[in-house]
Structures are given as structure tokens and as C-alpha cells.
Amino acid sequence: MSRTASRLDRKMDLLKMQEKEGLLKSKEGSRAVGKFIQNKLALIGLVVFAVILLSSIFAPLLTKYDPAMIDLRARLSPPSWEHLFGTDKLGRDVFARVLYGGRISILVGFGGALGAALVGVSLGTYAGYKGGWLDKILLRVSEIFMAFPQIILVLLLVSLLGQSLWNLLVIFTITGWGSVYRMARSQMLSIREEEYVQALKAFGLSDAIIAYKHMLPNALGPIMVNLTLSTAMFILEETALSFLGLGVPLHIPTWGNILNAAQDLTILQEAWWIWVPVGLVISAFVLSINFVGDGLRDSADPTQQG
Amino acid sequence: MHREKEVLLKIRNAQTYFPVQKGLLKRTVGHVRAVDNVSLDVYRGETLGLVGESGCGKTTLGKSILQLVRPTGGEFIYNFDGQEKDLRKLSNEEMMQARKRLQIVFQDPHSSLNPAFTIFGSLQDPLKKFGIKSKEERKQIIGDLLEAVNLRREYMHRYPHEFSGGQRQRIGIARALSLGPELIICDEAVSALDVSIQAQVLNLLLELKEKHKLTYIFISHDLSVVEYMSDRIAVMYLGKIVELAQAEDLFANAMHPYSQALLSAIPVAEVGRKRNRIVLEGNVPSPVDPPPGCAFHPRCPYAMEMCKTTVPELRKHIIDGREHHVACHLTDARAVTTQKTS
Numbered sequence: 262m263s264r265t266a267s268r269l270d271r272k273m274d275l276l277k278m279q280e281k282e283g284l285l286k287s288k289e290g291s292r293a294v295g296k297f298i299q300n301k302l303a304l305i306g307l308v309v310f311a312v313i314l315l316s317s318i319f320a321p322l323l324t325k326y327d328p329a330m331i332d333l334r335a336r337l338s339p340p341s342w343e344h345l346f347g348t349d350k351l352g353r354d355v356f357a358r359v360l361y362g363g364r365i366s367i368l369v370g371f372g373g374a375l376g377a378a379l380v381g382v383s384l385g386t387y388a389g390y391k392g393g394w395l396d397k398i399l400l401r402v403s404e405i406f407m408a409f410p411q412i413i414l415v416l417l418l419v420s421l422l423g424q425s426l427w428n429l430l431v432i433f434t435i436t437g438w439g440s441v442y443r444m445a446r447s448q449m450l451s452i453r454e455e456e457y458v459q460a461l462k463a464f465g466l467s468d469a470i471i472a473y474k475h476m477l478p479n480a481l482g483p484i485m486v487n488l489t490l491s492t493a494m495f496i497l498e499e500t501a502l503s504f505l506g507l508g509v510p511l512h513i514p515t516w517g518n519i520l521n522a523a524q525d526l527t528i529l530q531e532a533w534w535i536w537v538p539v540g541l542v543i544s545a546f547v548l549s550i551n552f553v554g555d556g557l558r559d560s561a562d563p564t565q566q567g
Numbered sequence: 568m569h570r571e572k573e574v575l576l577k578i579r580n581a582q583t584y585f586p587v588q589k590g591l592l593k594r595t596v597g598h599v600r601a602v603d604n605v606s607l608d609v610y611r612g613e614t615l616g617l618v619g620e621s622g623c624g625k626t627t628l629g630k631s632i633l634q635l636v637r638p639t640g641g642e643f644i645y646n647f648d649g650q651e652k653d654l655r656k657l658s659n660e661e662m663m664q665a666r667k668r669l670q671i672v673f674q675d676p677h678s679s680l681n682p683a684f685t686i687f688g689s690l691q692d693p694l695k696k697f698g699i700k701s702k703e704e705r706k707q708i709i710g711d712l713l714e715a716v717n718l719r720r721e722y723m724h725r726y727p728h729e730f731s732g733g734q735r736q737r738i739g740i741a742r743a744l745s746l747g748p749e750l751i752i753c754d755e756a757v758s759a760l761d762v763s764i765q766a767q768v769l770n771l772l773l774e775l776k777e778k779h780k781l782t783y784i785f786i787s788h789d790l791s792v793v794e795y796m797s798d799r800i801a802v803m804y805l806g807k808i809v810e811l812a813q814a815e816d817l818f819a820n821a822m823h824p825y826s827q828a829l830l831s832a833i834p835v836a837e838v839g840r841k842r843n844r845i846v847l848e849g850n851v852p853s854p855v856d857p858p859p860g861c862a863f864h865p866r867c868p869y870a871m872e873m874c875k876t877t878v879p880e881l882r883k884h885i886i887d888g889r890e891h892h893v894a895c896h897l898t899d900a901r902a903v904t905t906q907k908t909s
Binding site for chain 2: 280455456457459460461462463464465466470474475478479
């Protein structure tokens with residue numbers, strides 16, 4: 262009895278000492294993680310996401326084929342143990358192309374989302390805090406970008422800038438920053454009325470320090486969720502563009518470029534193995550990202566914290 | 568016996584208007600006169616209470632002094648150790664010096680601390696800006712500040728959500744003290760706390776005032792709190808000061824009908840005691856379109872013809888040898904008659 266008590270005492274002393282040293286960390290992070298893990302859908306999403314991502318990254322370990330290797334003797338062969346997803350018109354292994362294509366497609370998706378977020382958040386944070394003419398102008402500009410049907414704008418820019426991976430990233434950044442900007446801005450509009458912001462102003466701290474260092478961390482939750490969701494959107498957009506032949510140059514395998522083959526009616530009708538598996542992978546990946554995004558939003562929202 | 572009082576802050580004809588915009592083109596159709604021609608002296612070392620109902624401009628006046636809200640007009644002359652300068656016309660360098668001297672404690676302890684930072688993280692940047700480069704030194708200072716408000720120094724590594732409302736409010740006070748200010752504006756500093764905690768925080772404020780030779784502008788709608796804290800009290804109504812007097816004079820002998828009504832609303836903890844409550848009719852008029860003449864006349868039980876046309880000025884009256892400022896035609900008329908008869 263007394264032994265347990267003294268053990269508890271010692272534990273308390275240890276905790277107190279750690280607190281004094283400033284070593285005791287807040288449990289906030291782990292609580293959000295716990296919430297996320299309890300969300301079954303999000304967890305499944307995370308697993309699917311990880312499987313597809315990792316098998317793209319470690320593609321050379323999973324297939325012996327080079328995605329660009331042409332084997333005209335094995336044209337349009339249906340799935341077999343030799344070629345898991347069969348081969349395409351030029352005899353290239355479709356399984357290898359799906360794996361390697363994932364690298365580019367995911368890169369474009371993340372890259373586009375990250376680029377758009379970077380531009381949108383850095384502009385939105387400052388303009389949302391400062392307000393005034395800067396905010397008004399940026400708001401109108403973002404509205405102009407959002408008023409165009411995005412695919413038309415992308416088509417226009419692709420034909421202006423030409424086809425390349427980097428151009429695609431730039432284009433996604435240009436077309437995507439508007440929504441992130443508006444989101445960051447609206448977050449800042451509500452945060453800037455908080456009294457701690459007034460207190461920092463009363464100390465005369467510079468606008469940049471107040472906006473980026475003190476306010477932005479409180480706005481980051483929804484922005485991160487938006488980042489995951491727009492990744493999914495950009496992957497779809499890359500696919501659509503490549504399907505139209507305007508995305509990444511055709512010799513680079515991407516999910517969209519694989520699908521591009523299905524424009525041919527004979528392939529669409531007779532060689533289903535070329536476009537069905539890649540379509541399923543795209544759907545699974547996008548869906549999993551959306552589940553993860555939803556899970557992140559729920560776990561990051563403190564009002565839903567148990 | 569009475570030392571000559573030094574004026575720390577001289578406010579003259581302060582105006583803070585907010586434009587009211589309407590329609591697609593955001594035309595300005597009028598102004599909310601949150602602070603309307605307020606003139607006020609704040610003496611070094613005193614506590615000036617500022618009372619009035621919600622929306623009467625107390626907080627806006629406080630924020631205008633700190634230039635957190637840009638005043639539309641008027642002068643805010645601050646006494647920088649003998650040098651008088653208008654806070655509205657300072658250079659950036661001078662403003663930085665002024666920021667050291669003027670601070671504010673906020674009303675809502677739940678929004679006054681940044682939830683994403685530890686207390687140390689929140690409080691260190693102002694110190695950094697004002698030249699305390701070493702982290703150890705900042706830690707030392709923040710620890711001392713926390714101890715000054717009766718908190719433990721190791722609390723600086725905690726996050727705001729780990730504190731109670733009273734503790735947060737004390738951290739807010741510690742933050743206001745961090746650069747060694749002269750004038751602190753307490754904007755409803757205890758209104759969000761429950762009564763027992765209120766008392767603690769009020770006593771802490773009084774104690775700190777003694778220790779650091781502070782001057783307070785104490786904004787509140789709670790008259791008993793203001794009475795406890797203040798040397799002088801200013802009563803505000805619709806952006807104007809209607810009465811300004813020593814605290815005990817105001818409570819003993821309120822001159823303005825609005826102050827009288829306010830005071831009669833203080834609850835008394837005595838069973839069976841009857842009071843003559845003055846219940847005001849109607850609502851506070853809109854500050855966008857205040858009534859002509861005395862802003863209080865539509866609700867004033869003593870309103871005269873003159874009150875509907877002429878704006879009363881805040882006039883100094885000497886009552887029993889003490890200054891008592893009132894903005895009321897009725898008081899003016901009585902003063903004239905007393906002068907005449909004597």
C-alpha cells in the first residue's frame with residue numbers, strides 16, 4: 262500500500278521535474294492521431310494510399326520490365342503470369358507502366374497541390390491579415406481565375422507553354438492558387454479579430470511576424486485538408502489532360518498517358534486490360550486520398566475532440 | 568498635502584468614426600460615431616474608470632489611445648518624461664518607444680492567448696523586438712513576469728488550454744507588464760471571470776500598480792468593480808463623456824440623469840431594502856444617427872426644450888470645493904441659479 266504510494270510520489274516528482282525543465286510535451290498531437298486511427302474509413306484510405314505510393318516508388322522491385330521497352334512480338338497480349346496486366350499496342354508491359362506511371366502522376370498531383378498551396382497561403386495569409394486594396398485586388402484576380410472553367414484554362418495554357426512536366430506543375434499552380442488563397446484569407450479574417458492578435462499589434466510587432474508566425478499555425482488545419490483533396494483533384498486533371506494528349510509528353514508513362522490508348526476504339530472494345538486496371542488504380546488512389554483528407558479534417562477539428 | 572498632479576495623457580476632441588457602407592459600390596452613407604469628441608486628462612499614477620453600457624464606445628476609446636484603431640480626429644497627447652507628443656503623429660521610431668509605455672489587458676481570456684504557442688512562445692517575440700537577444704534572458708524575464716502575477720515560472724512551457732480563465736487573465740496581465748509600461752488600459756479585464764476570481768485579479772492589479780507605479784484606464788460596465796478600482800470615473804453614453812468626477816463624488820452625488828440611472832441599477836445585497844430604481848425608457852439610439860442636441864434627451868426624464876436642440880458641453884463645476892465635470896443643461900441651469908442666488 263505505502264509502497265505504491267511512494268512509487269506514485271516518485272512518478273509525480275519526476276513529472277514535476279520534467280515540467281520545470283520544459284521537457285513535458287503537450288499531448289495534443291497524439292490525441293489527434295488517436296482520433297484519426299479510430300476512423301476506419303480514413304485508416305483504410307491511408308493503407309490503400311500507402312500501398313499505391315510505395316509500389317510506385319519501389320517499382321523496379323515489383324516488376325522486371327522497363328515501361329518503355331517495346332516488344333512487338335508480344336503486342337496486345339492479354340493478362341498472363343508473364344505480363345500481369347497484359348501488354349499494349351507496342352508490346353509494353355502495362356503493369357510496369359502503371360507502376361512507373363504512378364510516380365509521375367502522384368508527383369504532378371502533389372507538386373501541383375503544393376505549388377498552389379504555397380502561392381495561395383503566402384498571399385492569402387498576408388492579404389487576409391492586412392486587408393485593404395491588396396486584398397481586394399488579389400480577391401478579384403483569384404475570382405477571375407476561378408470563373409474560367411479550369412480545364413479550358415489549362416488547355417489554353419498548355420497550348421501556350423507547351424507540353425512538359427514542369428509546365429504542367431506551373432499550370433496547376435496558376436489555376437489552383439485561387440481557392441487556396443480564398444481559404445487562407447477567410448481563416449485569417451476570423452483569426453485577426455482574436456485578442457492575442459490585438460495584443461501583438463499593441464507591441465508593434467511587424468505585420469509579417471504577426472501574420473506568418475503567430476496567426477498562420479492556427480489556420481493550418483483546414484489548409485492541410487485542402488492540400489490532400491486538391492492533390493486528388495490534380496491527379497484527375499493530369500489524367501484528363503493526358504487522355505486528351507495535352508498533359509505530360511506521351512513517351513513518359515503516366516496514368517493519363519496509359520488511358521490515352523483507350524481513345525482507339527478497337528483497344529477500348531477488345532483490349533480491356535490496358536485501361537481497366539489503370540482506371541481502377543486511379544479511382545482507388547483518389548478515393549483513398551479523399552478518405553484521408555476527411556479523416557484529417559475530423560481529427561484536426563478540436564470541436565469534435567472527444 | 569496634495570501634490571501637483573502630472574498629466575500623463577491628454578485627450579482632446581478625440582473622434583473615432585467607422586464608415587457605414589452600403590450598396591454595390593460601397594458608398595459611405597454615414598458614420599458610426601463610436602467615440603465622438605471626447606476630451607479627457609489622465610493623471611500619472613491614478614486609475615481612471617470608464618463606464619457605460621455596451622456599445623457606448625468605451626473599448627473603442629481604449630483602442631484609439633493605443634492606436635489599435637485609427638482615430639479619425641483629435642489629439643492624444645502623451646507625456647514622454649516631460650516631452651509632450653501626439654500619439655497620432657509619431658514617427659515609427661517614436662511609436663516603438665510609445666508601445667513600451669502603453670499596454671492593454673483584454674477582456675476575453677480565451678481569445679487573448681495564442682492556442683498554437685506555449686506561453687513562452689507567445690511572450691518572447693515582443694521581448695525579442697525590444698532588444699533582448701539571448702533566449703536564456705528571455706526565459707528569465709518571462710519567468711519573473713509569471714511570478715509577478717502569482718503563477719509558477721515553469722508554466723511558461725504550457726499551452727493556453729492548460730490554464731483556467733483566471734490564470735489566463737493573469738498571463739494577459741503579465742504580458743502587458745513585459746516591457747515595463749506606464750499606462751495600462753484594462754479593457755473589461757475582469758468581466759469574463761467569475762466573482763471570486765475577479766477579486767483575486769483586481770487585487771493583483773492594485774498590487775502591481777503600487778509596485779510598478781502604473782496608471783490604469785479601467786474600462787468596465789460593472790459599477791461596483793469600477794468603484795473598487797478607480798480614483799476618478801468617467802461615464803460614457805453614445806460616444807461621449809457625460810460625467811467625470813472623483814469616484815466617491817460620483818457615487819455619492821451623481822449629477823447627470825444617465826449616471827443616476829446607472830447607479831440606481833447596482834444591486835444591493837440587503838434583504839428587504841427598497842431602492843428607487845430609475846428605469847430608463849427605450850433603447851440606446853443608433854450611433855450612426857444620434858439624436859440632435861443632447862444624445863440622452865429621448866430617454867431623459869428631465870429633458871427640456873433646450874436639450875433637443877443644443878449639445879451640452881462637458882463643463883467643470885465646483886461642488887464642495889471639488890471638480891465635477893458634467894455635460895447636462897439641467898446641471899448648467901442649476902449652477903447658474905445657485906451662482907445667481909449666492
